Amino acid sequence: MGSMRVLEIPVSVTPAxxxxxxxxxCESRGWExxxxxxxxVVNRWAIIMPLTRSARVLGMVIDEEEVDGLSLxxxxxxxxxxxxxxMVSFDVPDTISPNExxxxxxxxxxxxxxxxxKWTFWERSMIGYFIPEFRRSRVLFRNEGVDISSWNSSSRVG
Structure with missing residues (x-):
């Protein structure tokens, strides 16, 4: 396994x-x-003091040779x-071309x-309307080639 690029993005969807x-x-591509x-370990801020907590991480690692190490x-x-x-964190191996x-x-x-x-007004208000994760999410999606001005959900693949 070669070198990896780690892409960590705040998202509005649940980990599941x-x-x-x-x-x-992955199933649409036939990958094991x-x-x-x-x-x-994550930090939670209580007024001015960080409280360290642990968070449960769910993940999936691809076992195919051509994308060995790709994971979420x-x-x-x-x-x-x-x-x-x-948060989602992708481990992207260098064996995957930028286009792929x-x-x-x-x-x-x-x-x-x-x-x-995108978070709803209620979600942003509850979390903290001005936390940097909201903007950072849009910037990271844009940097990965996603057109953030128009998002279309499709229920089918390919």
Missing amino acids: DALRSFRTV MHRVEETR RSWSFVPGSAGRVS WTEIFSEWCSILPRCPW
């Missing part, structure tokens, strides 16, 4: 929805995969006093149950 969509993308469960891990945490922010990665990533985005970089 992110994994379900990733599994659908296995699930992983881990824990991750997802978790949720509470950054403040209420609400939750979900853009295709995989765009397909994953298109079959999510809702727009992954």
Whole structure:
């Protein structure tokens, strides 16, 4: 296994929805995969002091030789006093061409149950309206080649 690029993005979908969509993308390509469960340390801010907590991480790792090491891990945490922010982390091996990665990533985005970089007013208000994750999510999706001005959910693949 060669070098990897790690892409960590805040998303508005649940970890289960992110994994379900990733599994659908992988199954449509006929790839073998296995699930992983881990824990991750996250910080929650209580007024001015960070409180360290552990978050349950759900993941899926691809076992195919051509994309050896491609994986998605997802978790949720509470950054403040209420609400939750979900994160997805892709490990992208250098053996995947940029065009192939853009295709995989765009397909994953298109079959999510809702727009992954948009939160409702209520969600933003509960989490904290001005936290940087909202903007960072849009920027990271745009940098990966996703047209964030128009998002179309498709319930079918290919």
